[in-house]
Amino acid sequence: MFFDIKLDKKRPVYIQLKDYIKNMILRGMLTAGEKLPSTRELALMLKISRNTIIYTYDFLQDEGLIYIKRGRGAFVSDVKVDFQKKWDINWDERINNYAREAEKLDIIKSEIKWEKGMISFKSIAPDDKLFDVENFKKSFLNCISREGGKILNYGYAQGYKPLIEYLLKYMGNKGVDTSGKDILITNGFTEGFDLILSCLTNEGDKVICENPTHNTAIKIMRLHKLNITGIDMESTGINLNDLSQKLDRDKFKLSYFIPSYHNPTGIVMSPKKRTELYNILRKHNVPIVEDGFNEELRYLSDHVSPIAALSGSGNSVLYIGSFSKILFPGLRIGWILADKNLIGYLESAKRSRNIHTSFLDQAVFCDYLREGNFEKYIKKARKFYKDKYEVAIKLAEKYIIRSRIYGEGGLHIFVKLDNINSRKLLENCCSRGVIFTPGDIFYTDGGGKDTFRLGFPRVSNEDIEKGFKIIGEEIKKLY
Amino acid sequence: MFFDIKLDKKRPVYIQLKDYIKNMILRGMLTAGEKLPSTRELALMLKISRNTIIYTYDFLQDEGLIYIKRGRGAFVSDVKVDFQKKWDINWDERINNYAREAEKLDIIKSEIKWEKGMISFKSIAPDDKLFDVENFKKSFLNCISREGGKILNYGYAQGYKPLIEYLLKYMGNKGVDTSGKDILITNGFTEGFDLILSCLTNEGDKVICENPTHNTAIKIMRLHKLNITGIDMESTGINLNDLSQKLDRDKFKLSYFIPSYHNPTGIVMSPKKRTELYNILRKHNVPIVEDGFNEELRYLSDHVSPIAALSGSGNSVLYIGSFSKILFPGLRIGWILADKNLIGYLESAKRSRNIHTSFLDQAVFCDYLREGNFEKYIKKARKFYKDKYEVAIKLAEKYIIRSRIYGEGGLHIFVKLDNINSRKLLENCCSRGVIFTPGDIFYTDGGGKDTFRLGFPRVSNEDIEKGFKIIGEEIKKLY
Numbered sequence: 001m002f003f004d005i006k007l008d009k010k011r012p013v014y015i016q017l018k019d020y021i022k023n024m025i026l027r028g029m030l031t032a033g034e035k036l037p038s039t040r041e042l043a044l045m046l047k048i049s050r051n052t053i054i055y056t057y058d059f060l061q062d063e064g065l066i067y068i069k070r071g072r073g074a075f076v077s078d079v080k081v082d083f084q085k086k087w088d089i090n091w092d093e094r095i096n097n098y099a100r101e102a103e104k105l106d107i108i109k110s111e112i113k114w115e116k117g118m119i120s121f122k123s124i125a126p127d128d129k130l131f132d133v134e135n136f137k138k139s140f141l142n143c144i145s146r147e148g149g150k151i152l153n154y155g156y157a158q159g160y161k162p163l164i165e166y167l168l169k170y171m172g173n174k175g176v177d178t179s180g181k182d183i184l185i186t187n188g189f190t191e192g193f194d195l196i197l198s199c200l201t202n203e204g205d206k207v208i209c210e211n212p213t214h215n216t217a218i219k220i221m222r223l224h225k226l227n228i229t230g231i232d233m234e235s236t237g238i239n240l241n242d243l244s245q246k247l248d249r250d251k252f253k254l255s256y257f258i259p260s261y262h263n264p265t266g267i268v269m270s271p272k273k274r275t276e277l278y279n280i281l282r283k284h285n286v287p288i289v290e291d292g293f294n295e296e297l298r299y300l301s302d303h304v305s306p307i308a309a310l311s312g313s314g315n316s317v318l319y320i321g322s323f324s325k326i327l328f329p330g331l332r333i334g335w336i337l338a339d340k341n342l343i344g345y346l347e348s349a350k351r352s353r354n355i356h357t358s359f360l361d362q363a364v365f366c367d368y369l370r371e372g373n374f375e376k377y378i379k380k381a382r383k384f385y386k387d388k389y390e391v392a393i394k395l396a397e398k399y400i401i402r403s404r405i406y407g408e409g410g411l412h413i414f415v416k417l418d419n420i421n422s423r424k425l426l427e428n429c430c431s432r433g434v435i436f437t438p439g440d441i442f443y444t445d446g447g448g449k450d451t452f453r454l455g456f457p458r459v460s461n462e463d464i465e466k467g468f469k470i471i472g473e474e475i476k477k478l479y
Numbered sequence: 480m481f482f483d484i485k486l487d488k489k490r491p492v493y494i495q496l497k498d499y500i501k502n503m504i505l506r507g508m509l510t511a512g513e514k515l516p517s518t519r520e521l522a523l524m525l526k527i528s529r530n531t532i533i534y535t536y537d538f539l540q541d542e543g544l545i546y547i548k549r550g551r552g553a554f555v556s557d558v559k560v561d562f563q564k565k566w567d568i569n570w571d572e573r574i575n576n577y578a579r580e581a582e583k584l585d586i587i588k589s590e591i592k593w594e595k596g597m598i599s600f601k602s603i604a605p606d607d608k609l610f611d612v613e614n615f616k617k618s619f620l621n622c623i624s625r626e627g628g629k630i631l632n633y634g635y636a637q638g639y640k641p642l643i644e645y646l647l648k649y650m651g652n653k654g655v656d657t658s659g660k661d662i663l664i665t666n667g668f669t670e671g672f673d674l675i676l677s678c679l680t681n682e683g684d685k686v687i688c689e690n691p692t693h694n695t696a697i698k699i700m701r702l703h704k705l706n707i708t709g710i711d712m713e714s715t716g717i718n719l720n721d722l723s724q725k726l727d728r729d730k731f732k733l734s735y736f737i738p739s740y741h742n743p744t745g746i747v748m749s750p751k752k753r754t755e756l757y758n759i760l761r762k763h764n765v766p767i768v769e770d771g772f773n774e775e776l777r778y779l780s781d782h783v784s785p786i787a788a789l790s791g792s793g794n795s796v797l798y799i800g801s802f803s804k805i806l807f808p809g810l811r812i813g814w815i816l817a818d819k820n821l822i823g824y825l826e827s828a829k830r831s832r833n834i835h836t837s838f839l840d841q842a843v844f845c846d847y848l849r850e851g852n853f854e855k856y857i858k859k860a861r862k863f864y865k866d867k868y869e870v871a872i873k874l875a876e877k878y879i880i881r882s883r884i885y886g887e888g889g890l891h892i893f894v895k896l897d898n899i900n901s902r903k904l905l906e907n908c909c910s911r912g913v914i915f916t917p918g919d920i921f922y923t924d925g926g927g928k929d930t931f932r933l934g935f936p937r938v939s940n941e942d943i944e945k946g947f948k949i950i951g952e953e954i955k956k957l958y
Contacts, residue, residue: 012851019652026654026784059854062861064782079782081654082754083791087761091794091821094766099678099824106827108636128628136631137623144616149607152615152807157587173498175505175560187666187833194832199578219831275561282566287573303543303558305505312562315570328631330838342570345578348585352698353673354666358837359809372491375538382541 002037002045013048014056021056025065025076032078036066098223105219112426112435119467121436124263124411124455126326130384132377136328139367147363155359157351158343159185159335163366170369171319171337175309182343184350185357187332189291190216192320195346195353196289196336197224197254205253208246210238212442212451214263214291217256226253230444235406237262237269240276247284255286259307260295264442264453265414266407271304278310278317292321294410296378297385308337315339325411326381327374331361385411385457388464392456395465399472402479412455414439420478422452428474434467481516481524492527493535500535504544504555511557515545577702584698591905591914598946600915603742603890603934605805609863611856615807618846626842634838636830637822638664638814642845649848650798650816654788661822663829664836666811668770669695671799674825674832675733675768675815676703684732687725689717691921691930693742693770696735705732709923714885716741716748719755726763734765738786739774743921743932744893745886750783757789757796771800773889775857776864787816794818804890805860806853810840864890864936867943871935874944878951881958891934893918899957901931907953913946 005020007013024030036042039057043050057074060066066074103109114120143151158164164183172178186192193216201207203225209217211230221228229246232239238257257277259269269277281288290307298304308319315338322334336346350356368374389409396405396413407413417425422438429435439451456464484499486492503509515521518536522529536553539545545553582588593599622630637643643662651657665671672695680686682704688696690709700707708725711718717736736756738748748756760767769786777783787798794817801813815825829835847853868888875884875892886892896904901917908914918930935943 011849012854015851015854018854019648022652026788059858062858064777077781079750079784081784081788082750083656084754084757084789084793085761086791087764087793087795089764089766089795089818091818091824095678095821095824096681099828102678102831103824103827106830108830109827125633128632131628131631133623133628133631137620140619141616144612149610149612152610152612152809153607154604154808169498173501177562190831191833199574199581202575216831223831271558271561275563278563282564285566285568287568298543302556305558305560309505309560310563312565314563314566316566316568329633330631332833332835332837339568339570342574345570345574345582348582348588349578351585351587352581352669352695352702353832354670354811356811357666358811358840360807361837361840370490372494375491375494375497379538379541 002042005046007046007048014052014059017046017052017056018059021060022063022065025079026081028080030076032076032080034076036074036076038073101223105222107215107441111437112430114435118433118435119459119463121434121454121456121459121467123458124325125329125457126381126411127384127458130377130381131328132373135371135373136364136368139371139373140364142367143360143363151360151363155356155362157356158347159183159357160359160362160366162370163362166366166369167321167335167337171308171321175305176319176337177309177311177313178337179313180315180340181337182340184336184338184343184346185362186334186336186350187354187357188324188329188334189293189320189322190220191350192322192334192336193217193289193291194220195349196318196320197221197226199342199345199349201226201253206250207254207256208243208252208286209256209444210258210262211444212264212439212448213256213444214258214293215441217291218442218444228444233262233265233267235267237267237273238277240273240280243277244280247280247286252284252286254289255281256289256291257307258291258293260293260298260304261408261410263293264412264437264439266410266412268298268304268408274304274307275310278307282316288317290317290319292319294325296323297326297382297410315342318342323374327377328365331358331365333357333361333365385409388456388461389413391461392454392464395468396454399468401472401475403475411457412453414453415451417450417475419450420475421449423449425471425474425478426452428477429471432470432474434470436471481521484525486525486527493531493538496525496531496535497538500539501542501544504558505560507559509555511555511559513555515553515555517552580702584701586694586920590916591909593914597912597914598938598942600913600933600935600938600946602937603804604808604936605860605890606863606937609856609860610807611852614850614852615843615847618850618852619843621846622839622842630839630842634835634841636835637826638662638836639838639841639845641849642841645845645848646800646814646816650787650800654784655798655816656788656790656792657816658792659794659819660816661819663815663817663822663825664841665813665815665829666833666836667803667808667813668772668799668801669699670829671801671813671815672696672768672770673699674828675797675799676700676705678821678824678828680705680732685729686733686735687722687731687765688735688923689737689741690923691743691918691927692735692923693737693772694920696770697921697923707923712741712744712746714746716746716752717756719752719759722756723759726759726765731763731765733768734760735768735770736786737770737772739772739777739783740887740889742772743891743916743918745889745891747777747783747887753783753786754789757786761795767796769796769798771798773804775802776805776861776889794821797821802853806856807844810837810844812836812840812844864888867935867940868892870940871933871943874947875933878947880951880954882954890936891932893932894930896929896931896954898929899954900928902928904950904953904957905931907956908950911949911953913949915950
C-alpha cells in the first residue's frame with residue numbers, strides 16, 4: 001500500500017493522493033475501520049510535506065471517506081462500493097428510429113477520414129490563423145472585469161441582452177425592418193433551424209428548398225420526418241418556374257433558402273431573383289426561412305440585401321444568422337430574427353432543450369463586436385478568401401476538365417462532372433491522397449451523383465494546385 | 480444630410496459613419512448615382528480626421544454600397560431595398576402542439592417575477608460571489624496561449640478530448656467502472672436528459688420517477704409525450720414497495736432518479752436504498768437514468784457512491800453529471816456517462832442539434848479542473864452552503880410552524896403544510912415581499928398543492944430570517 005503510487009509533481013499532489021486513497025477505499029483495498037498511516041509517517045514515506053498529507057486527509061474526511069478519532073488517528077469509513085450482479089442491456093435494440101436515423105445521416109461517421117499528408121477539400125471551416133485572438137482575449141478580460149462571476153452564472157434563454165440589442169441593430173443595418181420582431185440567440189445555425197422545425201412542422205409536412213442544399217439542413221428536415229421537395233438550381237440560382245409550379249401543385253408548410261454563396265454551389269441569388277422569390281412565396285403564403293450563410297463574406301458583386309429586408313415590417317421571413325461560419329465557429333453562436341410572438345415560442349422550446357447558450361461566450365463575443373473588431377476582421381477575411389477563391393477558380397478551370405464549375409466566391413466551389421460518378425472519382429483521388437465532399441449528400445432526391453464540392457479555406461495555394469491537378473488527372477482516366 | 484449624425488467618440492467612429500451612410504443608401508435617402516461629399520469635405524463637416532472618412536468609404540465600397548470613379552469621387556450604388564407588399568402570418572395559428580406545450584410548461588413565463596426589494600427563495604442557482612474568477616481567468620489565458628485560434632474553430636460533437644478524459648477519471652474516482660463506457664459532453668443536464676429521451680423513447684412510452692421530482696425533467700418528459708408514473712417519497716426517499724408494485728403492473732421504458740439532495744425534497748438516498756433500488760430495476764430490466772444533481776455538495780453524511788458505481792462493468796445505468804448546478808452554470812457544461820455504443824447514437828443526435836458544446840468553454844473548464852481548482856472551490860462551497868443550510872433549517876423549524884420540513888443539505892429545503900394551499904400562501908407572502916416556489920410544479924400527478932420549496936444559496940442570513948418569519952406568520956393566518 002502506498003508503494004505503487006506515482007506522483008506527478010506538476011499536478012496538485014494532494015489531489016492525486018486523495019484520489020489514490022479514495023480509490024483504494026471504494027474498491028475495498030483499504031477496509032472499513034482500518035487505520036491509515038499517521039500524517040507524519042505518510043509524509044516521510046512519500047517524501048512530501050506533512051501539510052500536504054493533512055490537507056489530503058481533511059479532504060477525505062469532507063467526502064465522508066475516512067473519520068478522525070481524536071488522538072488516535074484516521075480510519076477508513078464503511079463506504080466500499082458493493083458491486084451488484086452484472087446487468088447488461090442491448091442498446092442497439094433499445095434505441096428508437098430517431099437515434100438510428102440520426103446516426104445513419106451523420107455523414108462524419110461514414111465519410112473518408114483525413115489522414116496525415118492528405119490534401120483535404122472537405123472542410124469549409126474558416127482558417128483560424130486569421131482569427132484576431134488578441135482582441136478576443138481583450139474582450140474576455142473586459143467582460144470578466146466588468147461582470148465578474150455573474151457572467152458565469154445562469155442567464156436567460158433568449159440570450160444576453162446587449163448581444164440581442166447589437167444584433168437587432170446589425171440586422172437593421174442590413175436594411176431589415178426589425179419593428180415587431182425579436183431575436184433568439186441559438187447554438188449556431190443548426191440549433192436555430194432545428195428549433196424552427198420543432199415548433200412549426202409536424203411529421204409528414206411538406207417543405208420546399210433548393211436542390212442541392214446544405215447537408216445539415218437536409219439532415220435536420222429528415223430527422224423531423226418532413227417531406228422535402230427540392231427545386232432545381234440554374235447557374236443563376238433557383239429555378240423560379242420550377243418553384244412556382246411545385247407551389248401550385250402542393251401545399252407547403254415552410255420554405256428554406258440560402259441566397260448568398262449558396263451551399264454547396266456558391267451561387268449568389270441576385271436582388272431581382274430575391275424579390276421574385278419573395279413574391280412567389282407570398283402569393284402561396286409559405287413562410288420563408290432564410291439562411292444568412294456567409295452573407296458577410298460577399299465581395300464580388302454589388303451589395304445585396306437579405307430577403308428578410310424585402311419584407312419590410314411584414315413578419316413572414318425567419319432569418320437565421322451566424323457569424324460562426326467565418327468567425328469563431330467553436331463558440332456556437334447564431335441567432336434567429338423573427339416575429340416577436342414566434343420568438344416567444346422558440347425561446348420556450350430553447351429553454352426546454354438547454355436552458356440557454358453559454359453566457360460567457362455571448363458576453364465576450366458581444367464585447368468583441370462592439371469594439372469594432374468584426375469589421376476589421378471581415379475586411380481581412382474578405383481579402384484573404386477572395387484571393388483564395390480566385391486562385392481556386394483559376395486552377396479549377398485549368399485542371400478540372402470536362403466539368404461545369406459553379407461558385408461566385410465564399411469558401412468553396414462546386415463541380416458538375418459529365419456523367420462521371422463522383423464517389424468513384426473520390427475513391428481514386430483518395431488513393432492518391434486527395435479528398436473532397438461528394439455532391440450527392442447535398443441532394444434532396446438522391447441526385448447529384450456526378451457532382452462534388454471543393455472547400456478551400458484552409459488549403460494552401462500550393463496544395464490547391466497539387467490537389468486539383470490530381471483530381472483533373474483522375475477525371476481524365478475515368479473518361 | 481450628415482447633419483443629424485451623432486457620433487459617440489467612445490465607439491469606433493468609422494463604423495458609426497459607415498452604418499449611418501449604409502442606412503441612408505438602403506432606405507433610399509441617398510439615391511443611386513448620387514455623389515457623396517469628398518473625403519476632405521466630409522472630414523471638415525464632421526470634424527473628424529480625413530483618414531477616418533477614407534477608411535469608411537473603403538468599407539462602403541467593399542460592401543458594394545458605393546463605387547469610386549477615379550478622379551471624380553464616390554457615388555451611391557443602386558442597392559436601395561425595394562420593400563415589397565406587406566405579408567403577415569398569424570404565427571399563433573401556425574405553431575404546432577410542441578411549441579404550444581413548450582410555452583405552457585415554461586414556468587418562468589407564468590411564475591411571479593422578482594421585483595426590487597423582494598426576498599426570493601425561488602432560485603437554487605449558486606452564489607457567484609464564491610466563484611474563483613481569478614483562476615478561471617488564468618485557465619482562459621492558459622488555453623488561449625496554448626491553443627490560439629484553434630480553440631475558437633469547430634470541434635467535435637462528442638466533446639473536447641482532454642475534458643472527456645478528465646471526466647472519465649473523475650467518474651472512476653467515484654467508484655464507477657468506466658470500461659466499455661464513454662462520455663458525451665452536453666449543454667448541461669437539460670440537454671443530456673433531452674437527448675436520452677430523444678434516442679430511447681417514443682410517444683406514449685411509460686417512464687417511472689420519484690414524485691415529486693425535478694421540474695425541468697417533468698417538462699422534458701411531457702414534451703416527449705411520455706406517460707409518467709411517479710413514486711411516492713418517504714422521509715428517507717423513494718418508497719420501494721410502491722416502486723416494486725408499479726413495476727410489476729406496467730412495462731416501463733426508462734426510470735429517472737435523483738439520489739443526492741433530491742430536487743425538490745433535499746433527501747439523500749442511503750447506500751442501502753440505492754442498492755435495493757438498483758436490484759429492483761435490474762429485475763424488471765428497466766434502465767436507470769441517474770441525475771448526479773448536487774452530488775458534489777454532499778457534506779452531512781458518510782460518502783455515498785452513485786448508483787452508476789453499483790453496476791460495476793454493467794451498462795444499464797446512464798449517469799448525467801453536471802458541475803454547473805454549483806459551479807459556472809452559465810457555461811452550460813454537463814455530461815452523459817453511458818455504454819460506449821449508446822454514446823455513439825447520442826453523439827449523432829447531438830451533432831444534428833447543435834454540432835457541439837462551445838469548445839472554448841470546454842477547454843477553459845478542463846484547464847480549471849486539471850489545475851485542482853474544483854477541489855479548492857468545492858471545499859469552500861461545501862462549508863458555505865453547509866452553514867447556510869444549517870441557518871435555514873434552524874430558522875425554518877423556528878418559524879415555519881405546523882409543517883413538515885424536508886432536506887438534508889444542498890441548496891434548498893422543502894416544506895409540506897398541513898392542508899394549506901401553497902399558492903394561496905405564496906400570494907399572501909408575495910404581497911409582503913417574500914416569494915418561493917410552489918411545490919405542485921414538481922409533482923407528476925397534480926399533487927403537492929400543500930408543498931413549497933425554499934432555495935437559499937443567494938439569500939443573506941438576515942433575509943432568510945426575515946423571509947421565513949413572514950412565511951410563518953402567513954401560515955398562521957391561513958389556519
